[in-house]
Amino acid sequence: MKRTTFLLVLVAILAGVAVFTPITPRFARAQEAAPIVVKEIPAGYRDWKVVSVAHEAGQLNDIRAVLGNDIAIKAYREGKLPFPEGAIVGRIAWSFVASEENNKVFGSNQSFVAGSPTDTYLQFMVKDSKKYAATGGWGYSSFDKDGKPTDEAAMKSCFPCHQKITDRDFIFSKYTP
């Protein structure tokens, strides 16, 4: 009886291990992990060159500068797609505010300037085809005014939108000379 009990317990343990160890092929694991979120702000981003500028109205209500590190800017200027490894495209978003000072000087309500940082102040896309294979070769990051990463749940919306820009390697912004 003792030996039978021991064997039964052993079988039960092994069965349990099998049940709680799901068989996950590489591809499935990558899909589950998507999007892969980057947690560090790239060094020196505020010194990067300008890709372009934009205004998002509606709920975002921001005005933004899109910048690129040297690898990204070189690729943009040469019209090279897809972007090479190491390319980083970033954007800074400030609140979109009417400038009373400017309007007074111009005598017309026409001037809108960059105000305080928005809730998603800084966002970056980092190119690493292997590391971020599950999200089109780009890792996504987003930070508030204090440099705190945006919560991961919200980050799941990055790739579904960006992946629609198939003819420019998932990047919305075009370079404006």
Next chain:
Amino acid sequence: MKRTTFLLVLVAILAGVAVFTPITPRFARAQEAAPIVVKEIPAGYRDWKVVSVAHEAGQLNDIRAVLGNDIAIKAYREGKLPFPEGAIVGRIAWSFVASEENNKVFGSNQSFVAGSPTDTYLQFMVKDSKKYAATGGWGYSSFDKDGKPTDEAAMKSCFPCHQKITDRDFIFSKYTP
């Protein structure tokens, strides 16, 4: 008679010279010459760092990046006023256009991007306290999309507006981190 005639002619000539040679002190001459227009586009301006971004609605209907050369950016970041000699602040203005591509992806008419260069595509203020003393120490320049300077008559409107920004050395744009 001949001598009298000669003397009269001489007096008339001298009087004429006196009349047509106005007495112009240095200050008056500087005023007449204002604004001093700069005719060259600064080299490498498209690689400069971002001061801020802005949108001018109404007739201008542009979106713009304000950039600075290293001297200007350093002064901005250190909050130093007036700007040192050699500082150049520039702005690139693109037409303000709705992005149908972005709006389609977002499912909302919210996105405005930089389009083609405007009629006053590039503008710069160059700090040289002596050379441009008549216009607050800044020389002004403006260029269209082909790099052709804006006509000088239009340039007369630069300083009258800028000189109203007395507490920031005649510069509208504030640095946004």
